[in-house]
Amino acid sequence: MASLKELRNRIASVQATQKITRAMQMVAASKLRRAQEAAEAARPYADRMGAVLGNLASGITDAESAPKLLAGTGSDKRHLLIVATAERGLCGGFNSSIARLAREDAKKLISDGKQVEILCVGRKGYDVLKRYFTTELREPISYQGLKSIGYDQAQEVAERVLSDFDADGFDICTLYYSRFQNVISQIPTGAQIIPASFDAAEAPELGGAAYDYEPEENEILDALLPRNIAVQILRALLENAASEQGARMSAMDNATRNAGEMIDSLSITYNRSRQAQITKELIEIISGAEAL
Amino acid sequence: MADKLKFDLVSPERLVLSADVDAVQVPGAEGDFGVLPKHAPFMAMLRAGTLSVENDGKTQHFELDGGFVDVTPEGVTVLAESIGE
Numbered sequence: 055m056a057s058l059k060e061l062r063n064r065i066a067s068v069q070a071t072q073k074i075t076r077a078m079q080m081v082a083a084s085k086l087r088r089a090q091e092a093a094e095a096a097r098p099y100a101d102r103m104g105a106v107l108g109n110l111a112s113g114i115t116d117a118e119s120a121p122k123l124l125a126g127t128g129s130d131k132r133h134l135l136i137v138a139t140a141e142r143g144l145c146g147g148f149n150s151s152i153a154r155l156a157r158e159d160a161k162k163l164i165s166d167g168k169q170v171e172i173l174c175v176g177r178k179g180y181d182v183l184k185r186y187f188t189t190e191l192r193e194p195i196s197y198q199g200l201k202s203i204g205y206d207q208a209q210e211v212a213e214r215v216l217s218d219f220d221a222d223g224f225d226i227c228t229l230y231y232s233r234f235q236n237v238i239s240q241i242p243t244g245a246q247i248i249p250a251s252f253d254a255a256e257a258p259e260l261g262g263a264a265y266d267y268e269p270e271e272n273e274i275l276d277a278l279l280p281r282n283i284a285v286q287i288l289r290a291l292l293e294n295a296a297s298e299q300g301a302r303m304s305a306m307d308n309a310t311r312n313a314g315e316m317i318d319s320l321s322i323t324y325n326r327s328r329q330a331q332i333t334k335e336l337i338e339i340i341s342g343a344e345a346l
Numbered sequence: 347m348a349d350k351l352k353f354d355l356v357s358p359e360r361l362v363l364s365a366d367v368d369a370v371q372v373p374g375a376e377g378d379f380g381v382l383p384k385h386a387p388f389m390a391m392l393r394a395g396t397l398s399v400e401n402d403g404k405t406q407h408f409e410l411d412g413g414f415v416d417v418t419p420e421g422v423t424v425l426a427e428s429i430g431e
Contacts, residue, residue, distance in 0.1 A: 092359070095359060095360035095361065096358060096359055096360070098354070098356050098361045099356045099357065099358045099359075099361075099425060100358075102354075102356060102416070102423050102425060103425060106389070106414070106416050106423075106425075110389075204359060205357075205358040205359055205427065208358070264387070265387045265388065265389055266386060266387065266388045266389070267388075267389050267390070268374060268375070268376050268388070268389070268390040268391070269375065269376060269390075269391060273391070274389060274390075274391060274414075277391055277414075278414060281414075281427075284358075285358055288358055288359075
Protein backbone atom coordinates (compact mmCIF):
# COMPACT_ATOMS: atom_id res chain seq x y z
CA MET A 55 0.00 0.00 0.00
CA ALA A 56 1.40 3.35 -1.06
CA SER A 57 2.03 5.85 1.68
CA LEU A 58 -0.07 8.98 1.99
CA LYS A 59 2.76 11.17 0.74
CA GLU A 60 3.25 9.02 -2.34
CA LEU A 61 -0.45 9.22 -3.12
CA ARG A 62 -0.45 12.98 -2.68
CA ASN A 63 2.48 13.30 -5.07
CA ARG A 64 0.82 11.13 -7.67
CA ILE A 65 -2.42 13.09 -7.51
CA ALA A 66 -0.48 16.33 -7.96
CA SER A 67 1.43 14.96 -10.94
CA VAL A 68 -1.69 13.64 -12.66
CA GLN A 69 -3.34 17.00 -12.09
CA ALA A 70 -0.41 18.74 -13.73
CA THR A 71 -0.62 16.39 -16.71
CA GLN A 72 -4.33 17.03 -16.97
CA LYS A 73 -3.72 20.76 -17.12
CA ILE A 74 -1.32 20.25 -20.02
CA THR A 75 -3.61 17.96 -21.98
CA ARG A 76 -6.56 20.28 -21.45
CA ALA A 77 -4.53 23.24 -22.70
CA MET A 78 -3.36 21.24 -25.72
CA GLN A 79 -6.92 20.27 -26.49
CA MET A 80 -8.05 23.88 -26.47
CA VAL A 81 -5.12 25.00 -28.60
CA ALA A 82 -5.85 22.19 -31.09
CA ALA A 83 -9.51 23.21 -31.19
CA SER A 84 -8.71 26.76 -32.20
CA LYS A 85 -6.05 25.68 -34.68
CA LEU A 86 -8.48 23.16 -36.11
CA ARG A 87 -10.92 25.90 -37.01
CA ARG A 88 -8.26 27.81 -38.89
CA ALA A 89 -6.93 24.69 -40.61
CA GLN A 90 -10.43 23.69 -41.63
CA GLU A 91 -11.09 27.12 -43.10
CA ALA A 92 -7.83 26.94 -45.05
CA ALA A 93 -8.72 23.50 -46.37
CA GLU A 94 -12.14 24.69 -47.45
CA ALA A 95 -10.76 27.86 -49.05
CA ALA A 96 -8.43 25.77 -51.20
CA ARG A 97 -11.25 23.63 -52.51
CA PRO A 98 -12.62 25.90 -55.30
CA TYR A 99 -9.24 26.09 -57.05
CA ALA A 100 -8.65 22.36 -56.90
CA ASP A 101 -12.20 21.59 -58.02
CA ARG A 102 -12.07 23.94 -61.01
CA MET A 103 -8.60 22.77 -61.95
CA GLY A 104 -9.88 19.20 -61.88
CA ALA A 105 -12.92 20.11 -63.98
CA VAL A 106 -10.87 22.00 -66.58
CA LEU A 107 -8.28 19.25 -66.84
CA GLY A 108 -10.92 16.55 -67.01
CA ASN A 109 -12.47 18.45 -69.86
CA LEU A 110 -9.16 18.81 -71.68
CA ALA A 111 -8.04 15.27 -71.04
CA SER A 112 -11.27 13.78 -72.36
CA GLY A 113 -10.67 15.66 -75.62
CA ILE A 114 -7.33 13.97 -76.16
CA THR A 115 -7.86 10.68 -77.89
CA ASP A 116 -4.39 10.15 -79.27
CA ALA A 117 -2.40 8.54 -76.45
CA GLU A 118 0.87 8.97 -78.36
CA SER A 119 0.88 12.74 -78.23
CA ALA A 120 -0.54 13.02 -74.70
CA PRO A 121 1.83 14.37 -72.05
CA LYS A 122 3.53 11.75 -69.89
CA LEU A 123 2.04 13.23 -66.74
CA LEU A 124 -1.36 12.25 -68.07
CA ALA A 125 -0.70 9.08 -70.03
CA GLY A 126 2.09 7.67 -67.88
CA THR A 127 5.44 6.35 -69.02
CA GLY A 128 3.93 3.13 -70.26
CA SER A 129 5.37 1.08 -67.43
CA ASP A 130 4.46 0.53 -63.79
CA LYS A 131 7.73 -0.80 -62.45
CA ARG A 132 8.97 2.07 -60.38
CA HIS A 133 6.78 3.69 -57.74
CA LEU A 134 7.27 6.83 -55.75
CA LEU A 135 5.25 7.09 -52.56
CA ILE A 136 4.87 10.53 -51.05
CA VAL A 137 3.93 10.17 -47.39
CA ALA A 138 2.60 13.38 -45.87
CA THR A 139 2.43 13.40 -42.07
CA ALA A 140 2.64 15.89 -39.23
CA GLU A 141 5.73 17.45 -37.68
CA ARG A 142 4.57 16.75 -34.16
CA GLY A 143 3.32 13.83 -32.19
CA LEU A 144 0.70 13.63 -29.44
CA CYS A 145 -2.15 13.40 -31.90
CA GLY A 146 -3.42 9.88 -31.36
CA GLY A 147 -3.06 7.46 -34.22
CA PHE A 148 -2.78 10.18 -36.86
CA ASN A 149 0.83 9.74 -37.94
CA SER A 150 1.00 6.01 -37.43
CA SER A 151 -2.15 5.27 -39.42
CA ILE A 152 -0.85 7.15 -42.47
CA ALA A 153 2.55 5.50 -42.11
CA ARG A 154 0.94 2.08 -41.72
CA LEU A 155 -1.11 2.44 -44.89
CA ALA A 156 1.96 3.57 -46.84
CA ARG A 157 4.05 0.78 -45.35
CA GLU A 158 1.55 -1.93 -46.24
CA ASP A 159 1.24 -0.63 -49.79
CA ALA A 160 5.00 -0.39 -50.14
CA LYS A 161 5.46 -3.95 -48.86
CA LYS A 162 2.85 -5.18 -51.31
CA LEU A 163 4.52 -3.39 -54.21
CA ILE A 164 7.92 -4.74 -53.25
CA SER A 165 6.64 -8.30 -53.00
CA ASP A 166 5.12 -7.81 -56.47
CA GLY A 167 8.61 -7.14 -57.72
CA LYS A 168 8.19 -3.39 -58.16
CA GLN A 169 10.76 -0.82 -57.29
CA VAL A 170 9.67 1.52 -54.50
CA GLU A 171 10.95 4.84 -53.29
CA ILE A 172 9.47 6.79 -50.42
CA LEU A 173 9.53 10.53 -49.97
CA CYS A 174 8.34 11.75 -46.59
CA VAL A 175 6.88 15.20 -46.11
CA GLY A 176 6.83 15.75 -42.37
CA ARG A 177 9.22 14.42 -39.79
CA LYS A 178 6.94 11.98 -37.98
CA GLY A 179 6.24 9.74 -40.94
CA TYR A 180 9.95 9.53 -41.64
CA ASP A 181 10.67 8.54 -38.04
CA VAL A 182 8.20 5.66 -38.27
CA LEU A 183 9.13 4.47 -41.75
CA LYS A 184 12.87 4.48 -41.25
CA ARG A 185 12.44 1.52 -38.94
CA TYR A 186 11.12 -0.55 -41.84
CA PHE A 187 12.86 0.87 -44.87
CA THR A 188 16.40 2.01 -45.44
CA THR A 189 17.49 2.26 -49.06
CA GLU A 190 13.99 3.08 -50.28
CA LEU A 191 13.73 6.25 -48.22
CA ARG A 192 14.58 9.59 -49.76
CA GLU A 193 15.79 12.60 -47.89
CA PRO A 194 12.61 13.82 -46.11
CA ILE A 195 11.09 17.26 -46.53
CA SER A 196 10.25 18.93 -43.26
CA TYR A 197 8.30 22.08 -42.52
CA GLN A 198 9.04 22.12 -38.85
CA GLY A 199 8.57 25.47 -37.18
CA LEU A 200 6.41 26.77 -39.99
CA LYS A 201 3.13 28.21 -38.76
CA SER A 202 0.96 27.38 -41.74
CA ILE A 203 1.33 25.50 -44.97
CA GLY A 204 0.76 27.47 -48.15
CA TYR A 205 1.06 27.12 -51.89
CA ASP A 206 4.80 27.87 -51.79
CA GLN A 207 5.51 24.73 -49.79
CA ALA A 208 3.30 22.59 -52.01
CA GLN A 209 5.08 23.95 -55.05
CA GLU A 210 8.45 23.13 -53.52
CA VAL A 211 7.41 19.52 -53.02
CA ALA A 212 5.87 19.41 -56.49
CA GLU A 213 9.04 20.75 -58.10
CA ARG A 214 11.10 18.06 -56.45
CA VAL A 215 8.73 15.36 -57.60
CA LEU A 216 8.43 16.75 -61.12
CA SER A 217 12.16 17.20 -61.69
CA ASP A 218 12.58 13.61 -60.65
CA PHE A 219 9.81 12.53 -63.01
CA ASP A 220 11.39 14.47 -65.88
CA ALA A 221 14.69 12.76 -65.14
CA ASP A 222 12.81 9.46 -65.56
CA GLY A 223 13.14 8.54 -61.89
CA PHE A 224 9.80 6.75 -61.48
CA ASP A 225 6.64 5.75 -63.35
CA ILE A 226 3.83 6.07 -60.85
CA CYS A 227 3.46 8.48 -57.96
CA THR A 228 1.03 7.99 -55.10
CA LEU A 229 0.33 10.52 -52.39
CA TYR A 230 -0.55 9.39 -48.86
CA TYR A 231 -2.33 11.71 -46.51
CA SER A 232 -5.23 11.79 -44.12
CA ARG A 233 -8.56 12.96 -45.46
CA PHE A 234 -10.41 15.13 -42.99
CA GLN A 235 -13.93 13.85 -42.49
CA ASN A 236 -14.74 15.33 -39.12
CA VAL A 237 -13.12 15.88 -35.75
CA ILE A 238 -13.34 12.26 -34.70
CA SER A 239 -12.67 10.56 -37.99
CA GLN A 240 -9.78 11.11 -40.36
CA ILE A 241 -9.28 8.60 -43.11
CA PRO A 242 -5.77 7.72 -44.25
CA THR A 243 -5.90 7.79 -48.04
CA GLY A 244 -3.61 6.99 -50.93
CA ALA A 245 -4.23 8.94 -54.12
CA GLN A 246 -2.39 8.42 -57.36
CA ILE A 247 -1.26 11.77 -58.80
CA ILE A 248 1.06 10.64 -61.62
CA PRO A 249 -0.20 9.65 -64.13
CA ALA A 250 -3.21 11.79 -63.42
CA SER A 251 -6.76 10.58 -63.71
CA PHE A 252 -9.82 12.75 -64.08
CA ASP A 253 -13.53 12.27 -64.26
CA ALA A 254 -14.58 13.19 -67.73
CA ALA A 255 -18.17 13.43 -66.50
CA GLU A 256 -17.51 16.88 -65.08
CA ALA A 257 -17.57 18.55 -68.49
CA PRO A 258 -19.81 21.64 -68.40
CA GLU A 259 -22.75 22.26 -70.69
CA LEU A 260 -21.48 24.30 -73.62
CA GLY A 261 -24.76 25.07 -75.30
CA GLY A 262 -23.63 23.45 -78.54
CA ALA A 263 -20.59 25.67 -79.08
CA ALA A 264 -17.08 24.27 -79.46
CA TYR A 265 -14.25 25.30 -77.18
CA ASP A 266 -11.60 27.68 -78.47
CA TYR A 267 -8.08 27.25 -77.19
CA GLU A 268 -5.28 29.75 -77.01
CA PRO A 269 -2.54 28.50 -77.28
CA GLU A 270 -3.14 24.94 -78.56
CA GLU A 271 -4.91 22.34 -76.45
CA ASN A 272 -1.75 20.33 -75.89
CA GLU A 273 0.25 23.35 -74.80
CA ILE A 274 -2.38 24.26 -72.25
CA LEU A 275 -2.39 20.71 -70.96
CA ASP A 276 1.41 20.74 -70.71
CA ALA A 277 1.31 23.89 -68.64
CA LEU A 278 -1.57 22.87 -66.42
CA LEU A 279 -0.58 19.32 -65.50
CA PRO A 280 2.51 20.24 -63.44
CA ARG A 281 0.45 22.92 -61.74
CA ASN A 282 -2.20 20.38 -60.94
CA ILE A 283 0.41 18.28 -59.11
CA ALA A 284 1.21 21.23 -56.87
CA VAL A 285 -2.49 21.83 -56.27
CA GLN A 286 -3.09 18.19 -55.37
CA ILE A 287 -0.17 18.27 -52.95
CA LEU A 288 -1.41 21.51 -51.44
CA ARG A 289 -4.82 20.02 -50.91
CA ALA A 290 -3.33 16.94 -49.26
CA LEU A 291 -1.16 19.08 -46.98
CA LEU A 292 -4.09 21.25 -45.95
CA GLU A 293 -6.38 18.28 -45.34
CA ASN A 294 -3.56 16.77 -43.33
CA ALA A 295 -3.19 19.91 -41.23
CA ALA A 296 -6.89 19.88 -40.40
CA SER A 297 -6.85 16.14 -39.69
CA GLU A 298 -3.83 16.49 -37.44
CA GLN A 299 -5.52 19.11 -35.28
CA GLY A 300 -8.74 17.09 -35.20
CA ALA A 301 -6.85 13.97 -34.16
CA ARG A 302 -4.91 15.88 -31.53
CA MET A 303 -8.08 17.42 -30.18
CA SER A 304 -9.84 14.10 -29.67
CA ALA A 305 -6.67 12.43 -28.35
CA MET A 306 -6.19 15.19 -25.80
CA ASP A 307 -9.85 15.12 -24.90
CA ASN A 308 -9.48 11.42 -24.07
CA ALA A 309 -6.29 12.06 -22.15
CA THR A 310 -7.97 14.78 -20.09
CA ARG A 311 -10.86 12.47 -19.30
CA ASN A 312 -8.56 9.61 -18.36
CA ALA A 313 -6.56 11.89 -16.11
CA GLY A 314 -9.81 12.97 -14.45
CA GLU A 315 -10.80 9.36 -13.80
CA MET A 316 -7.37 8.61 -12.43
CA ILE A 317 -7.51 11.59 -10.08
CA ASP A 318 -10.91 10.44 -8.82
CA SER A 319 -9.78 6.90 -8.06
CA LEU A 320 -6.51 8.11 -6.52
CA SER A 321 -8.42 10.57 -4.32
CA ILE A 322 -10.68 7.77 -3.08
CA THR A 323 -7.67 5.60 -2.25
CA TYR A 324 -6.02 8.56 -0.56
CA ASN A 325 -9.06 9.38 1.58
CA ARG A 326 -9.58 5.76 2.56
CA SER A 327 -6.01 5.22 3.63
CA ARG A 328 -6.00 8.50 5.54
CA GLN A 329 -9.17 7.38 7.34
CA ALA A 330 -7.64 3.98 8.02
CA GLN A 331 -4.54 5.55 9.46
CA ILE A 332 -6.52 7.85 11.75
CA THR A 333 -8.62 4.92 12.97
CA LYS A 334 -5.49 2.87 13.57
CA GLU A 335 -3.89 5.69 15.60
CA LEU A 336 -7.08 6.12 17.64
CA ILE A 337 -7.22 2.41 18.45
CA GLU A 338 -3.59 2.52 19.52
CA ILE A 339 -4.20 5.47 21.83
CA ILE A 340 -7.37 3.97 23.32
CA SER A 341 -5.88 0.54 23.87
CA GLY A 342 -2.79 2.22 25.33
CA ALA A 343 -5.01 4.21 27.75
CA GLU A 344 -6.97 1.10 28.68
CA ALA A 345 -3.81 -0.80 29.50
CA LEU A 346 -2.87 1.71 32.16
CA MET B 347 -30.81 45.76 -67.28
CA ALA B 348 -27.91 44.44 -69.30
CA ASP B 349 -26.67 40.90 -68.97
CA LYS B 350 -24.07 40.19 -66.34
CA LEU B 351 -21.17 37.84 -66.41
CA LYS B 352 -20.48 35.47 -63.55
CA PHE B 353 -16.85 35.99 -62.62
CA ASP B 354 -14.67 33.93 -60.25
CA LEU B 355 -11.08 34.76 -59.39
CA VAL B 356 -9.44 31.86 -57.58
CA SER B 357 -6.00 31.39 -56.07
CA PRO B 358 -4.80 28.04 -54.70
CA GLU B 359 -5.34 29.26 -51.17
CA ARG B 360 -8.72 30.96 -51.45
CA LEU B 361 -11.53 32.29 -53.58
CA VAL B 362 -10.46 35.91 -54.07
CA LEU B 363 -13.53 37.26 -55.79
CA SER B 364 -16.83 35.85 -56.92
CA ALA B 365 -19.29 38.33 -58.38
CA ASP B 366 -21.55 39.22 -61.28
CA VAL B 367 -19.77 41.80 -63.41
CA ASP B 368 -20.20 43.67 -66.70
CA ALA B 369 -16.87 42.87 -68.36
CA VAL B 370 -13.41 41.45 -67.70
CA GLN B 371 -10.09 42.41 -69.31
CA VAL B 372 -7.63 39.51 -69.24
CA PRO B 373 -3.88 39.49 -70.00
CA GLY B 374 -3.78 36.45 -72.31
CA ALA B 375 -0.52 34.74 -73.17
CA GLU B 376 -1.00 35.56 -76.85
CA GLY B 377 -2.50 39.00 -76.34
CA ASP B 378 -4.93 40.74 -74.02
CA PHE B 379 -8.59 40.24 -74.56
CA GLY B 380 -11.89 41.26 -73.07
CA VAL B 381 -14.79 39.04 -72.10
CA LEU B 382 -18.39 40.23 -72.22
CA PRO B 383 -21.50 38.26 -71.33
CA LYS B 384 -22.41 35.45 -73.76
CA HIS B 385 -18.84 34.92 -74.84
CA ALA B 386 -18.11 31.71 -76.76
CA PRO B 387 -16.45 28.88 -74.77
CA PHE B 388 -12.79 29.71 -74.58
CA MET B 389 -9.70 28.55 -72.71
CA ALA B 390 -6.43 30.44 -72.51
CA MET B 391 -3.19 30.70 -70.63
CA LEU B 392 -2.36 34.02 -69.01
CA ARG B 393 0.89 35.92 -68.78
CA ALA B 394 1.91 38.13 -65.88
CA GLY B 395 -0.10 41.32 -66.08
CA THR B 396 -3.12 43.22 -64.87
CA LEU B 397 -6.61 41.82 -64.80
CA SER B 398 -9.38 44.41 -64.83
CA VAL B 399 -12.91 43.78 -63.73
CA GLU B 400 -15.60 46.29 -64.71
CA ASN B 401 -18.86 46.53 -62.87
CA ASP B 402 -21.40 49.38 -62.75
CA GLY B 403 -18.84 51.83 -64.14
CA LYS B 404 -16.26 50.91 -61.51
CA THR B 405 -13.06 49.08 -62.36
CA GLN B 406 -11.10 46.82 -60.07
CA HIS B 407 -7.51 45.77 -60.87
CA PHE B 408 -5.63 42.63 -59.89
CA GLU B 409 -1.96 41.88 -60.52
CA LEU B 410 -1.51 38.33 -61.75
CA ASP B 411 1.64 36.31 -62.09
CA GLY B 412 0.44 34.09 -64.89
CA GLY B 413 -2.43 31.67 -64.72
CA PHE B 414 -5.29 30.30 -66.68
CA VAL B 415 -8.74 31.39 -67.75
CA ASP B 416 -11.78 29.29 -68.58
CA VAL B 417 -14.73 30.98 -70.28
CA THR B 418 -17.99 29.08 -70.43
CA PRO B 419 -21.49 30.30 -71.24
CA GLU B 420 -22.14 30.42 -67.49
CA GLY B 421 -19.22 32.67 -66.67
CA VAL B 422 -15.52 33.27 -66.41
CA THR B 423 -13.12 31.52 -64.07
CA VAL B 424 -9.58 32.80 -63.61
CA LEU B 425 -7.10 30.51 -61.85
CA ALA B 426 -3.93 32.31 -60.82
CA GLU B 427 -1.11 31.38 -58.48
CA SER B 428 -0.41 34.78 -56.98
CA ILE B 429 -2.93 37.58 -56.90
CA GLY B 430 -2.26 41.13 -55.73
CA GLU B 431 -4.72 44.01 -55.80
